[in-house]
Amino acid sequence: MSRAPPREGPSPTGVAVSPEVEAALASGGAVVALESTIICHGMPYPKNLQTAMEVEAIVRENGAVPATIAILNGVPHVGLNSEQLKNLAISGSQFQKTARRDIAQVVASGSNGATTVSATMFFAHKVGIPIFVTGGIGGVHRYGEKTMDISSDLTELGKTPVAVISAGVKSILDIARTLEHLETQGVTVAAYRTNEFPAFFTETSGCKVPCRVDSPEECAKIIYANQNMHLGSGILIAVPVPKQHAASGKVIESAIQQSLKEAEYSPSSLLSFLFLYVCACTCSWVNMYVYEQYNVNLIICTLFLSDKRIIGNAITPFILDRVKVLTGGSSLEANIALVKNNALTGAKIAVALSDLRKRVTNSKLILTSL
Template sequence: MFSVRLCFLSSVHTPENIFRKTFLIENKRNIKNRKYQIDPQRKDPLGLTSLSSVQSSEMASSALARISNLQRHFDPTESNNNKGGSDGFCGDLIKISPEVSEALLRGDAVVALESTIISHGMPYPLNLETAKEVEAIVRTNGAVPATIAILDGIPCVGLSMEELERLAILGKRVQKTARRDIALVVASRGNGATTVSASMFFASMVGIPVFVTGGIGGVHRHGEHTMDISSDLTELGRTPVAVVSAGVKSILDIPRTLEYLETQGVCVAAYKTNEFPAFFTETSGCKVPCRVDSPEDCARLIDANTRLKLNTGVLFAVPIPKEHSASGSIIESAIQRALKEARDKNITGNAETPFLLSKVNELTGGASLAANMALVKNNALVGTRIAVALAQLRKSCNKGNAESVS
């Protein structure tokens, strides 16, 4: 497995060298050599051609901005106090699988995947089978899957089959980990299944622009009284990662969730429809401000959001396929009964959503779980196509820029 280390340069400050040395991805987590050695046999190790002064300046600025951003994530005290000199670097805080690392270095499509659905969303061995099928869908359609989790206190981006199986077997014994829980799980060397917010955080940290999930969290029903609002929404408001989902889980308050996303400045786009989907069903009765009809449309939207430096996520809401859509009235009836039971048992916080989903599945005779599996796989297919289109768009732009310079 690869580890991310960050090196800050003091000797050669040309824009090209700053760009070359921004990230150091090493094979050994405990490597002692802290300097980044460029292969002397290659004149241009990263494939950079001669650059104009304007482009060089832009590249250097972008590289330094990314260094600053990651340094702030990894070690805010060093960022503030500037301790450690020119040879300062972050510790072994995150592990990236070789497959994911190589794809990112090549600029190929990578799709981030959460792990909470594995540990808390489905029973074993169905959760493991579904996770493998989702990763297979991503690979078959031209991208590299990067399932995210925290194992033994180490955030991992890209899991091996053994790690996936371990996570699936542990199930609910793994801590459900949102952004607020990351430091605790890492510090205690625990195991964490990342929610949407935590998965977005790590995806952004390593440079994965597209993340696929079943459905995002949102404003809970009666949230105007409880203030129970998922951190997924605030993460979308501050982390530039595109999220592909079947909308908001139908156990939540969809209209208020959309209002909250608007307040956060998040672009919400429905895929091939004008109405926001309701997770188990295709429609929710809520209109969306933006519609996209192809992976290319989505890629252009993500690219524009990135180039404008809006620093927010984009939410792509993909309706569940018609053949798998459950009856809206049956689902709604089950949700109301599940909500009442949750209130009676005083089940709140991050335990509420898994309980509600499990109860709804029980009340619908397994229909909601089957629908959940179907929508996750469909989201993986659509999300992969978006990631591939985005990678192609960026490679095309880079090629065009290189040709204009030459």
């Protein structure tokens, strides 16, 4: 009996799966989910389009099918064609940044949404894609124990059985508390060919990981065991930035620390500084105090940047934009390099998982026939 051709429109689940992705899933092939927020909100045009196409090409060259996920006119799409990718890249921030909490609103209003880690995981699992590649995940923000500013990425990892391949979390976050929260959520955390959790732009963070994996096959076994045991939680596989970009990573890290300080100055602290700064013009001991207690150049810069403290989901975009300026754009190149490296690793893991599943299926068929 011949198989029905792949659907072109939304499936009964309300998700439009591309023919290429649907055919790969039906045959047990390797598929890698990709987010769209990095295209719309992470890079300028045309660099974002070029990167998206190169990442998809890397996935294909290594034996897997890429499935970029986005919401187009209220319809979730898994797997985009070249025209849809171009539309994403050109539209940029006109596409709403869409986490799990935003999905219903974006779909109901017929809007366009660029999926974050949590939304991409949700749709990947919904259609049966077990592996998702991204740049870095969100986490517990600094002072998160007071603000409760914790990314929904962590909650999603705790309840959605998808393996996320990333370069860890950015050092703008509280990495130690992020790992503690992942443990609370029951998420398996593994570092790829290292014993230390990477910090996105840099190879190390000072935080050890409970699990080290050294090959795509080893990763595949963990993913398969997680699915076979129906644990219901995700897996985070952290891949260090390529060594050739580690040196620039240290420069970027320095810029991140400066940007964090800029974001932390509140209106009250700025007013205090201005008062002391005026006093410093007439009193030498106050002058000494100002320069000991404050980074004067930094605060003057901050006065021109913002008239209020940067808080909530505005922190990450603010800091990444500042880092890009402070590093002369080298942070963007490092970001692209690590995303490509993650795509390479993720594709190899997807192929290894596909091969493992087929071997297990064949073994069961042989045993059944005996």
